[in-house]
Amino acid sequence: xxxxxxxxxxxxxxxLLLVLLPIVFLAGxxxxxxxxxSLNPQADYARQIQGILELQTIWVVIIFALVxxxxxxxxxxxxxxxxxxxxxxxxxxxxxxxxxxxxxxxxLTMVAIPTVLTIFKTQENPPxxxxxxxxxxxxxxxxxxxxxxxxxxxxxxxxxxGKPVRMTIKTADVLHSFxxxxxxxxxxxxxxxxxxxxxxxxSIGEFPGQCAELxxxxxxxxxxxxxxxxxxxxxxxxxxxQAPPMTPEEGSIExxxxxxxxxxxxxxxxxxxxxSPGAIGPNLTHVGSxxxxxxxxxxxxxxxxxxxxxxxxxxxxxxxxxxxxxxxLKPEQVKPIVAYLQSLK
Amino acid sequence: MATTTADVLHAPxxxxTGLWSWITTVxxxxxxxxxxxxxxxxxxxxxxxxxxxRIQLMKPENTFVSPDVFNQLFTMHGTTMIxxxxxxxxxxxxxxLIPLMIGARDVAFPRLNAFSYWVFLLGxxxxxxxxxMGGAPDTGxxxxxxxxxxxFSPGVGVDFWAVGLQILGLASLAAAFNFIVTIINMRAxxxxxxxxxxxxxxxxxxxxxxxxxxxxxxxxxxxxLFDRYTGTNFYVPSGGADPLLWQHLFWLFGHPEVYILxxxxxxxxxxxxxxxxRKPLFGYAVVVYSGIFIGFMxxxxxxxxxxxxxxxxxxxxxxxxxxxxxxxxxxVKIFNWLATIxxxxxxxxxxxxxxxxFIGMFTMGGLSGFMHASPPADLQQTDTxxxxxxxxxxxxxxxxxxxxxxxYYWFPKMTGRFLGEGxxxxxxxxxxxxxxxxxxxxxxxxxxxxxxxxxxxxxNMGFDWMNMLSTIGVFVIIASILIFIWNLLSSVRNGKVAGxxxxxxxxxxxxxxxxxxxxxxxSLPEVHxxxxxxxKDNEKLRQDVNRITGPIHMPxxxxxxxxxxxGVTMLMSGMVFGWAVGIPGLLLAFVGIYSWAFEPC
Numbered sequence: 001x002x003x004x005x006x007x008x009x010x011x012x013x014x015x016l017l018l019v020l021l022p023i024v025f026l027a028g029x030x031x032x033x034x035x036x037x038s039l040n041p042q043a044d045y046a047r048q049i050q051g052i053l054e055l056q057t058i059w060v061v062i063i064f065a066l067v068x069x070x071x072x073x074x075x076x077x078x079x080x081x082x083x084x085x086x087x088x089x090x091x092x093x094x095x096x097x098x099x100x101x102x103x104x105x106x107x108l109t110m111v112a113i114p115t116v117l118t119i120f121k122t123q124e125n126p127p128x129x130x131x132x133x134x135x136x137x138x139x140x141x142x143x144x145x146x147x148x149x150x151x152x153x154x155x156x157x158x159x160x161x162g163k164p165v166r167m168t169i170k171t172a173d174v175l176h177s178f179x180x181x182x183x184x185x186x187x188x189x190x191x192x193x194x195x196x197x198x199x200x201x202x203s204i205g206e207f208p209g210q211c212a213e214l215x216x217x218x219x220x221x222x223x224x225x226x227x228x229x230x231x232x233x234x235x236x237x238x239x240x241x242q243a244p245p246m247t248p249e250e251g252s253i254e255x256x257x258x259x260x261x262x263x264x265x266x267x268x269x270x271x272x273x274x275x276s277p278g279a280i281g282p283n284l285t286h287v288g289s290x291x292x293x294x295x296x297x298x299x300x301x302x303x304x305x306x307x308x309x310x311x312x313x314x315x316x317x318x319x320x321x322x323x324x325x326x327x328x329l330k331p332e333q334v335k336p337i338v339a340y341l342q343s344l345k
Numbered sequence: 346m347a348t349t350t351a352d353v354l355h356a357p358x359x360x361x362t363g364l365w366s367w368i369t370t371v372x373x374x375x376x377x378x379x380x381x382x383x384x385x386x387x388x389x390x391x392x393x394x395x396x397x398x399r400i401q402l403m404k405p406e407n408t409f410v411s412p413d414v415f416n417q418l419f420t421m422h423g424t425t426m427i428x429x430x431x432x433x434x435x436x437x438x439x440x441x442l443i444p445l446m447i448g449a450r451d452v453a454f455p456r457l458n459a460f461s462y463w464v465f466l467l468g469x470x471x472x473x474x475x476x477x478m479g480g481a482p483d484t485g486x487x488x489x490x491x492x493x494x495x496x497f498s499p500g501v502g503v504d505f506w507a508v509g510l511q512i513l514g515l516a517s518l519a520a521a522f523n524f525i526v527t528i529i530n531m532r533a534x535x536x537x538x539x540x541x542x543x544x545x546x547x548x549x550x551x552x553x554x555x556x557x558x559x560x561x562x563x564x565x566x567x568x569x570l571f572d573r574y575t576g577t578n579f580y581v582p583s584g585g586a587d588p589l590l591w592q593h594l595f596w597l598f599g600h601p602e603v604y605i606l607x608x609x610x611x612x613x614x615x616x617x618x619x620x621x622x623r624k625p626l627f628g629y630a631v632v633v634y635s636g637i638f639i640g641f642m643x644x645x646x647x648x649x650x651x652x653x654x655x656x657x658x659x660x661x662x663x664x665x666x667x668x669x670x671x672x673x674x675x676x677v678k679i680f681n682w683l684a685t686i687x688x689x690x691x692x693x694x695x696x697x698x699x700x701x702x703f704i705g706m707f708t709m710g711g712l713s714g715f716m717h718a719s720p721p722a723d724l725q726q727t728d729t730x731x732x733x734x735x736x737x738x739x740x741x742x743x744x745x746x747x748x749x750x751x752x753y754y755w756f757p758k759m760t761g762r763f764l765g766e767g768x769x770x771x772x773x774x775x776x777x778x779x780x781x782x783x784x785x786x787x788x789x790x791x792x793x794x795x796x797x798x799x800x801x802x803x804x805n806m807g808f809d810w811m812n813m814l815s816t817i818g819v820f821v822i823i824a825s826i827l828i829f830i831w832n833l834l835s836s837v838r839n840g841k842v843a844g845x846x847x848x849x850x851x852x853x854x855x856x857x858x859x860x861x862x863x864x865x866x867x868s869l870p871e872v873h874x875x876x877x878x879x880x881k882d883n884e885k886l887r888q889d890v891n892r893i894t895g896p897i898h899m900p901x902x903x904x905x906x907x908x909x910x911x912g913v914t915m916l917m918s919g920m921v922f923g924w925a926v927g928i929p930g931l932l933l934a935f936v937g938i939y940s941w942a943f944e945p946c
Contacts, residue, residue, distance in 0.1 A: 034807035036794025038725040049721045056722060060712045067679060067708045074686040075701055078622070079693065087689045089879075092628035100680040101673060108669045108715075115719040116662045122721060123658040139497075174492045175588065177653055177728060181794045185724020186653040190589060191491060191582025195655040208806075212653075212728040212796045214485050216492060217412045220799035317412040 036208045038181035042228070045184030045199035048118050055114060059107055122184070126198035130164035133157060137169075137176030137189040139215055139320065140222040141282060141295035151241040152271070154282035155296045158227045160234035161204050169195040174216065180209035180226050188213055201228040210296070217318030223296030245272050245285050245344050257340025264337070265327040269320075272344070281321060288344040294319070306338045361902070369902035371455035372863055376462050377441030378759065381752075383466055384433035390473070391425035392826065394418045396819055399783075403816040405804040415800035416483035417476070417502065423486030424506065427606065428513050429469045431740065434748050435609035436465075436517075439524055439548050441759060445854035445861060446542050448533025448870040448890075453526040455900045456941060457519055463910030465516035471918050472509030475502055482506035485798065487599065488569070490580035490591035495573050501921060504573060507566045508920045514559045515913065521555035524548055533853070535872040539633070542852045542875075543626060546633045547612030550640040551605050557644075558601040565594035570920065589654060596647035604643045606740060607707075608636060610747025611678060614700040617750045618682055620850040621697035622689025625876055628681045635674035635681075642671045652720040653727050661720040668718040675711055679704060694848075695769025699750035702777050706742025710735055713788065728798075731791030737784045749776075749829075757847045761859040762840030768832040775825035783818030786811040845887070851876035856887045867893040905944055909937030 034040075041047040078087075134145040135157070144157045159165050169178050171189035179186040183199045211222035229237065248254030258275070261267070267276035273285040290300050294316050298304040310331060312321035324331065367375060398418050401409045410418065440458065444451055452458050475481040482502040484492045493503045528549045532541070541549075568579035569591070578584025580591050619626045626632060648656060648664040656664075682704055691697065713735040717723035726732060749772075756764045790811040795802060802808050846855040853870055854861075855878055870890045874880045878887070912934030919927020 034793040036806055038729075038792055038794055046725075049725055052719055052721045053716070053725070056716045056719065060716060064708065064712055067683070068705055070683050071686075071701060071704055074683055075691055075693065078686060078689050078691045080690045084690055087622070087624045089625050090627065090684075090688065091625050092631065093684075096684065097628050097631050097677070097681070101677050104673050104676040108672060111715075111719060112666055112669055115665055115721065118719075118721045119661045119665070120658045123661075174497050175489055179728075179796075181725060185721060186727060187724075188654045190587075190654060192585070192587055193589075193655075208794075210796060210799075214416075214489065214492065214798045216497060217416065219416075220412065220801050 036181055036210070040182060041184075042182040042203045042205065042207060043184055043199040043201045045122055045197070046182060048122055049185060052111075052114060052118055056111060059111065063107070126166040127164050130166040130198055131159060132166050132168065133159070134168040134170065135178055135189070137171040137173075137178070137211065137215070137222075139173050140211070140218040140316070140318070142176075142178075142211075142222065142224045143172075143282065146238075146241075149238050149242065151238065152283040153241065153286065153290065155224050155292055156227060156290055157224070158229060158234060158237045159201060160231040161201055161228050163231075164198055164200045166198040167196065169197070175213045176211045176215050176222070177213035178209075179212040180207055180224075182207035183209075183226065186212050201226070204228050204230060208296075218295070218316055221295055221297050221316050223292075225292070225296065240289060240345065241286050244274060248340060248343060253336050254340045254343045257336035257338070260329075260333045261337055261340060264329055264333075265322065266337075284341060284344065286344055288342045302338050302342050305341060306334050309334050309337065366902065368907060369459075369904045371451070371459050371900050371903060371906070373440050373444050373452050373455065373458060374759070374861065374863075376458050377437050377439075379462055380433050380440055380465070381437035383462075383469070384430050384437060387425055387429035387469055388434070389826070391422050391430050392823070394422040394425065396823065398422060399816040399819045401800060402802075402812050404813065405802050405806075405809055407801060410800070412800040413480070413483060416485075416798070417481040419798060420482045420485050420502075420506070421473075421476075424472065424482070424510075426740070427486060427602070428510065429465075429472075431606050431744050431748070432517065433465055435551070435606070435744075436461075436520055438544070438609060438613065438748075438751055438755070439520070439552075442755065442854060443524060443527055443545060443548055444531070445758075445857070445865060446545050446852055447528065447531060447536055448853050448866060448872065449527065449531040450865050450869075450897070450899065452523050453531055454523050456903055456906045457523050459903070459906035460910050461516045461520040461523065463907050464512060464519070464914060467910060467914035468509055468512035468516060471512060471914060472505055475505035475509075478505075487595060488591075489595075490569070490588040491582055491586075493569060493573075493591075494581050495576075496581075496583075504570075504921045507569050507573070508917055511563060511566055512914055512917050514563055515917075517555050518559050521552040521559075524552045525556070528552075533866075533870045533872050539630065540872055540875050542612075543615035543629065543632055543636070544609075544612035547608045547615070547636055550636050551608045554601045554605050554608075554640055554643065558598045558605065561594055562598035565591060565598065568594075574920070589651075592651050592654065593647070596650045597644075599650065600647045601640075601643045603739075604639055606744050607747075608639070610703065610744045610751075611636065613747045613751040613754070614682065614703050616850075616852065617696050617700040617754050618685045619876075620754070620848050621692045621694055621700070622686050623692075623849070624685060624689035625851070625879070626681070627684035627687075628677075629875060632678055632681050635677050638674045639671060642667065642674070646671060649718060649720075649723070652723045665718055665720050669715070672711065672715050672718070679708055679711070694753065695764065695766055695773055696750050696753035696848075698770065698773040699746050699753060702773065703743060703746040703750060706738055706746055706777070706780070710738030710740075710742055713738065726791060728796055729791035730787040730795045730797060733797055734784050734787035734791060737780070737787070741780055741784070746776075749773075754848070755854075756836070757843030758854055758859050758861070760837055760840070761843055762836055763843050763847065764836045764840060765832050768828055772825050772829045772832065775821055775828065779818050779821030779823075779825055781818070782821060783815045786814045790815075846878065851879040853877055853890075856883075856890050858891070864897045864899055866890045867897075868895075903941065903944060905937050905941035907937075909934055909941055912937050 041050045132147055134147060136143040141154055143154050145152050169187050169189045171191055176189040177186045178189060183201060187195045187197045206225055206227050208225050211219060248258055267278055269278040269280040270276055271278055271283045293300045293304055293308055297316055298308060308315055310324050312319045313323055397410060401407050401415055479501045482505055484498055484503060492498060528545060571577040572579050572581060578586045580586050580588050582588055615626055615632060645667045646664060648660060649668045652661055717726045753764055753769055790808050793807060795808045843859050845858050857865060868889060870886055912930050915926050915930025916934050919930055
């Protein structure tokens with residue numbers, strides 16, 4: 001009997017801990033500590049998912065405590081004692097078995113209904129005023145196109161707060177998966193297909209994301225960020241991106257860089273509007289305005305950019321960008337190019 | 346309780362010894378042992394691959410292995426654990442136990458059984474040779490198209506993988522047909538289907554899943570090999586293909602495969618729990634029907650692996666509901682196991698600890714599985730460490746725990762000696778501690794945004810300490826495995842001697858000596874009940890089965906299955922190695938199969 005009572009007290013304590021711990025844990029998880037957390041929704045889509053997750057967590061904790069509790073109590077309470085009578089050879093109990101078939105079925109129904117409702121709600125057509133953004137996965141960086149605004153950029157997308165964003169998701173090579181945890185769930189980028197999702201970001205900030213489908217050597221280095229900004233800031237960003245690339249002053253180091261760029265191998269892969277037509281690597285028309293380089297791997301400073309151009313394959317395993325030798329560039333030619341590219345705000 | 350019937354009127358056939366007797370053996374017990382030892386070695390290899398993965402991820406921006414090697418390691422870890430460790434470990438139990446449990450002298454096709462083993466061994470070696478011959482496969486154990494196409498994976502790794510899986514599939518198919526025929530046709534008189542032990546039932550269901558699921562992956566792999574070798578475009582988007590074809594075919598195989606991995610372990614603990622609770626399995630019929638239902642339902646849920654591909658709301662809802670439905674028979678099984686323990690007299694032997702551990706850990710895996718059965722939640726969880734946690738609670742906490750329960754339970758039957766109980770308990774407690782330290786934090790690191798299959802992560806993501814914890818846990822698991830190996834090696838020679846029925850168990854295999862004689866049963870048992878050795882007539886049965894009443898014909902040893910297996914493997918590996926290996930393989934296979942067919946038995 002004492003064993004039994006101890007067992008139930010222990011069980012109650014465990015159950016309490018089990019319910020409290022995840023709540024304490026989740027409450028303690030801030031975006032500063034865990035910037036890519038899926039538990040800090042910042043858009044309607046992510047919030048709807050969070051609702052399902054919370055509902056499930058409650059049931060999971062209850063069932064977990066029940067099963068583990070029963071298991072421990074059974075093993076402790078019925079452990080072999082010398083001289084105990086042979087156990088009754090019970091072969092089953094129809095009522096009990098029906099009960100524990102129906103009980104899970106009821107719980108599942110209670111989760112299945114909101115699940116199906118949420119599936120349809122999150123996949124319905126976006127509002128007509130939605131901002132269209134096409135994202136294209138490349139090995140190993142993300143390209144963002146704003147078809148109505150005629151903007152092409154890479155690794156960072158900028159959207160105004162409170163406006164629905166409709167993503168069209170495509171790939172240039174293998175499968176990728178587009179994922180901003182703060183905005184909502186993943187959607188794969190699949191060859192010969194166009195995928196869609198939409199969300200309405202509801203708070204200002206910068207949120208990281210990254211490719212979630214194995215896509216080769218540098219899968220880990222295929223990162224991106226979304227900058228949710230006030231509408232006025234967004235309009236300014238659009239205007240800046242739509243402007244033609246800055247023309248450097250005659251005689252400056254930037255002008256020297258542009259001259260080298262024009263005759264280098266760079267133009268085969270990169271676009272700078274009006275200057276080079278390449279379409280393999282990221283569009284560089286406003287590369288100086290971006291915060292990161294190389295698929296979100298490095299901060300976009302002149303030093304990092306120089307190190308990147310000098311040894312791209314060494315800094316990002318598998319990178320398609322050629323080494324300096326292969327591009328037939330001399331090391332002293334890199335600095336002017338960097339100065340020019342950095343000036344493309 | 347065990348009366349010694351070992352020496353009752355039993356004339357042992359001369360047991361052969363020596364390497365040649367093992368190579369040519371067709372005895373299901375020896376083949377079971379070969380399967381077990383080989384699969385355990387592959388389990389160690391897969392474990393070392395996992396250890397290297399965890400060392401790489403121990404801290405941010407680590408450079409222990411290169412990204413390409415990392416991709417090879419997780420691909421081979423998954424492939425090895427599924428096809429070369431857990432499946433053949435289960436096959437080891439099928440081989441050793443099925444004839445003993447149904448009261449037969451061997452399987453229906455003993456030489457085909459030997460053939461299965463040798464094809465498995467050679468296939469396993471073949472796929473691992475890739476490490477030394479230009480790089481192991483690196484596109485994940487699921488090998489999603491079109492990363493596997495020649496354009497994006499020009500090396501031989503994917504060829505090794507695709508051909509290797511074809512070879513291993515052959516071994517699995519041959520074994521599965523063998524066990525289906527054995528179970529259907531060779532049960533002892535009176536053993537109706539509903540008097541078969543649950544383990545036999547689960548073997549039957551698993552075997553049917555294998556013969557239905559492996560053809561699907563075979564077709565998928567043939568398409569892939571055509572793409573890579575002859576330039577077809579089954580999966581190549583630039584040639585107009587839809588790469589999702591691969592995903593549908595793969596998971597149509599892949600989800601039943603999940604049950605191929607877990608149902609045998611469920612069968613094992615359904616034998617262990619009643620014995621050590623001294624109480625029959627609660628709701629035998631319901632447990633059996635649940636297993637069958639899970640086997641059927643396993644065919645209707647494959648797209649829950651693909652919620653993120655965008656199948657549309659209707660398909661998402663359908664597969665969410667079928668997936669949740671599977672939770673019902675699974676839950677029923679768990680409650681039936683609990684009710685088996687409840688009211689019993691529980692002996693916490695090592696085998697029982699692992700069986701109880703299975704229930705606890707598998708429940709965790711089931712609950713996280715229930716969470717990503719809901720597509721909206723899954724879209725945040727899929728391809729993150731949350732799913733890594735889930736599969737390891739199911740396959741490590743489930744399948745591996747169940748297999749260890751089976752090893753501790755049947756080792757005395759296989760060898761005549763107990764595994765050390767003290768070391769067994771150390772093994773269990775360290776393993777359950779290690780697996781929770783390793784895998785529990787993965788739930789959280791996944792929800793906090795860490796994707797799977799990334800070889801590194803930046804320091805400012807908050808992933809650091811949980812990854813460190815997971816890596817530490819791996820070394821606790823390694824310690825537990827070392828204890829097990831020590832236990833195994835010392836107990837084979839010096840373990841406490843076990844009688845015919847050391848645990849007081851209910852099923853037929855315990856009525857004959859440990860280890861059983863080559864012919865198993867002197868005369869075939871007559872079965873009138875589900876738990877024959879717990880029935881009041883059990884003394885008579887124990888004596889009868891060991892009494893030789895007539896001539897016993899056992900199949901002679903044969904080396905033709907080995908020749909045929911070598912030939913078939915060489916023939917198929919010629920896809921990678923070229924004609925010089927393929928043509929001799931073809932000849933060898935022909936000679937082997939021809940001679941085998943006309944060999945007197």
